Amino acid sequence: MLTTYISIGPAPIKDGQCTFTVWAPACSSVKVIVKTSPDHPWPMEKGEGGYWTVTIDQVTPGMEYWYQLDDNLLRPDPASHWQPTGVHGASAVPDTSFNWTDTDWQGIELVDMILYELHTGVFTEAGNFLGVISKLDHLQTLGITAIELMPIAQFPGHHNWGYDGVFPFAIHNEYGTAAHLKELVNAAHQRGIAVILDVVYNHAGPEGNYLPDFGPYFTDKYKLFWGGAVNFDGAGCDGVRNFFIQNALMWLNEFHIDGLRVDAVHAIFDSSALHFMEELTAQVRLLEQRVQRRKILIAEFDLNNPRYITPVAQGGYGMDAQWVDEFHHALHSLITGEQTGYYEDFGTMEDLARSLQDSYVYTGQYSKHRNRHFGRVPANTAYNQFIAFVQNHDQVGNRLLGDRLTATLSPEALKLAAATLMLSPHVPLLFMGEEYGEKNPFLYFTSHSDEELIATLCEGRRKEFAVFNWEGEVPNPQEEAIFNQSKISWRIDEVPGLFRFYKYLIALRKNRPALHNFRRGNAVRNIRIQNRVLQ
């Protein structure tokens, strides 16, 4: 590959020694300040490319430290693996020991995946990894083959969807330790369940982001909906690219994570000849070979551009799969009759048929909502490169009241949606609780401490919702009650028979190759539509 990859963060070596490496090209001096002995700073040495290093003796797990920049600012480590007191506190050296028992695990292929998206904080009453472990038997009974964890990187406050994370290498301190996450992955693998992790490389959260003090992580060349774009192609971008590549490799290697769902890949602007996603994918392929385990890269993606999931040999970036929101939109609009916001582009049986055939609905047609012709036929892609869903955190949580389909649909309609998903040629993803008809909402919740930011939160949501013409007040995401309402109830009999129906559909899909290994050439090409029935 083109760049030399450099480990960053704390790297325990042996005999209590630990090497600290930080990319801080903007600084003229960097020191490690150990919290218990602040009067004995450890000056770091500047190497090539703006990387500073120092090796410290007598380091034990849990040792807290800061970086002191230019003999002035005290900052947590951008590549901190542990923030015991949250985003504004000191970083800590992690305990990396763990006895893995998943030696025979080889990962699983997309064709065999039945995904289940969950939010660690509201999935169980405990709201942590141990809670998730306690539900693995349930998921195994259901037939799930992969869980997808919403982002777990350290974010500000107690509760957050995770997309406000500011320490991509650190596990949110309230979800558990590194060992707890490893225990979860290990336990999942014991049950034949893969673990996909949602990672955010396109932006940093609005509170506790100290990255700009270290180097040119951000650029004003591109404008994002939610703030400054990450500098993937300007001066100094080598260090930024390395930062995120190291992050991906850490999860996939050290934590045995089976794949990444990369958030909002369309917001990763990169005009480089080697696009960041192509570079990341190449590194992940090398890791796959080294560890002999399948590692999956999934893009969350809004551009209907197959380049991202096309093999490199055919001019693509080589990612494995992408989320296909348009399958959701077509089905949701058809089944609920909703026609506001982006649903104005959907609502007919033809739209659903098109997604079942071409994965994308818009492959070049005029989109009213986008006010432009949009998309392209995903030629040379396979159905199992597309992750489909009838609900997910965004499609539920970004509704005014966070209401699931259970709020509006009859049990029969819920079953119809379930069957359409599970029998679709795409890889299905369920959203926690969907399998039994959870009625609790999934609302947007935060617990920021920055007052200025808090003041703008509701206003931001209100603007985002304007196109949908929803009636009612925007719930205040900062309220603890909003978080608590979003916890799933585990009332498995909420919708009688639904859980059994999902189990049946999953088993049916798994046992019939024709139902999970569609090829475009094999698929029914001539989907006939009559009234509201696909034949």
Place this chain on the structure above:
Amino acid sequence: MLTTYISIGPAPIKDGQCTFTVWAPACSSVKVIVKTSPDHPWPMEKGEGGYWTVTIDQVTPGMEYWYQLDDNLLRPDPASHWQPTGVHGASAVPDTSFNWTDTDWQGIELVDMILYELHTGVFTEAGNFLGVISKLDHLQTLGITAIELMPIAQFPGHHNWGYDGVFPFAIHNEYGTAAHLKELVNAAHQRGIAVILDVVYNHAGPEGNYLPDFGPYFTDKYKLFWGGAVNFDGAGCDGVRNFFIQNALMWLNEFHIDGLRVDAVHAIFDSSALHFMEELTAQVRLLEQRVQRRKILIAEFDLNNPRYITPVAQGGYGMDAQWVDEFHHALHSLITGEQTGYYEDFGTMEDLARSLQDSYVYTGQYSKHRNRHFGRVPANTAYNQFIAFVQNHDQVGNRLLGDRLTATLSPEALKLAAATLMLSPHVPLLFMGEEYGEKNPFLYFTSHSDEELIATLCEGRRKEFAVFNWEGEVPNPQEEAIFNQSKISWRIDEVPGLFRFYKYLIALRKNRPALHNFRRGNAVRNIRIQNRVLQ
């Protein structure tokens, strides 16, 4: 293709009828105001996609008109073909009649191209197309097979390089009429000389740009060095894309232009699944088939990304060729010893050897000037997809004093540069006057009327030059003397023997297939370097 292409501007039909079409989605009413009868406005009818049309009787060439927007603003036509009194005046209906005599002309292939870049305003004393025609015999004698006209689109004032154009469909009023341009193209074709036109699709000039009154031509999603980026991918972009595609097709079809040099393609930001350059190329290929003439698309391009010139079947955008500045930088730095600005990345024999072998110099190495690893090996490209030069308008004109190589190099060194270019495997491009060692500078000249803009001109140039550490005052581009100094002298014996040497080299290149049809596989792979000699 994906979108429906709609003709814009005035389209004379027959019997004095002319249909006017304008894309003005931002307007609630549009009228044509004929200058001689302003009290009889012609209301236009709004059709799909924000296009307004009306057909007017008794229209004769030269008839001047405005569009009146929302019963208020009077504006020239964005797709005006003629601005008789400049950028702020009324538009006029062109005379489209011309008797072409180039029936047998089929265009020429890149492999046979020896390009000659010229600026119509300073190429001859006349400063217009008739002047250029008067020099075609000279160019034929020299052996040139294609002239490349710097942008001729209507710009503000009398003098301008052309990159400040604001009416892409109109010929600068002081260069001549549409008929004069056709006469030039026709006369060139008679002599076996193709005509390439430099077109600017990445930005509009800073004065006389009325496009925003009509529709969303620009976006703030991307930031350009020289102002607002063109909206190639946001809401309403269909009309913008159509505008520029129609423009390209007009030059290539109506004016028999043989190819376009598309300015700063790296500044055309487009996240669409179908990139604008790919869409444009596809349209040009259809035109090629229809008219049975070769049409060449050349990118000016700074990203060392072969995707733009890779065939569509291999995941590229399908353009024919690109400028390769790095060949210039490697040679210039080596031969002059300059090491400031972007020349800091060059200066060794190895750099030149690398360009002779891989076309790009930076194919993934660290670039000090860009402060990042940069570029990619242009696999699956041919040498004749790269346009090389030892001088061009930018490399001369963007020096503090606009000095050519003649200012610093001995005649022997000039010959060495000439031979390196003409014997390189790339397609050579000469800059007007280079063939005889012109000593007059080519300076940056403008004649804006906007006082605020004028005040910032020198400051902008000063900032641009800062990295080069050049000594001296920035010449004022508004001074008439600067323009006059930039006229070429036609002192053919300026550097004794040089003109004859260029003629010899061109003939040599043309007559030896091995010298103009290199394939990468055939090229000397093992370029040996000893001291300052390539063996």
